[in-house]
Amino acid sequence: MGQVNLFFREETMSTHDEIYEKVQATLVDALGVDEGDVTPEATLFNDLGAESIDLLDIVFRLERNFGIKIPRGELFPENVSDPELTQDGKLTTKGVDEMKARLPFVDLSGLPENPEVDKLLDLYTVDMLVKYVATKLNNA
């Protein structure tokens, strides 16, 4: 029986639920929130109280917990100071397109026209992290 259970667990390691549970545990440790608060729709900043410095901690923990490498700027936006991408702290049309290409797992549909760069992080939900990790694991 023990062998069967072990095998079953191995085979289901990368399912959506397994990834979600690990992401949930990651955020509980990184942000000190209750497990029940980490719902798929919860936003990292507004709902779970993340601050910018927590992003580095989250990246470290995701790498450790999933055995993946997260290159700089792949999970959270970076290097957006190019004047073609941002003007006066706001994303240009090209900037929005660039973010869509760089961050395909982030739903940018809720962004207003010429959104502030800082607003990008407000869009991040738990489910987006799950999608990102799933893509990484499937491509590994």
Next chain:
Amino acid sequence: MRWIWIDKFLEFRSGEFARAIKNLSLAEEHLHDHYPGYPVMPASLIIEGLAQTGGILVGEASNFQEKVVLAKIPKAEFHGVACAGDQLVYEVTLTDLRAEGAVVQGKAFLQDELLADVEIVFAHLDNTRSNQIFGPKNFVFTQQLLNVLDLAKARGNASRPSTPITEVTNGQPVDGVVTPPA
């Protein structure tokens, strides 16, 4: 008062691990206030000692080219207190290091018993931004603090290069290698 909360390194393995000691003395003013009649080392200063040990470990890993700041303490657990006359041993392991920062696991021991268990996240400040915020000088690594590492290196080189240094702490010999500067 000098903001140096470690006395010396017993062991320093570049990019991996560091062990330092902190001797608690009644000559330190803060012990007379914390608390009057019962001189206990404040937990925050034990964390500071672990952060200094870990900060040097992180900074040395990039040859002190990065500006390192303590960003976050996700975990800090204490299991007892240390008083005047005690010697604390800080052990810090570098578990994650990347361009943006690092994570260390720090433990403080008192007479071989675990006193504190702390996780610390350090950030490498972007050079442009850090200069705006802190000026051109390195924020964490004051020369006084770096002298603690220099002393360990000097003693390692002066005794037996590339061979273990043997120090004595809490009555127990501790073997370690101090890595010479690259």
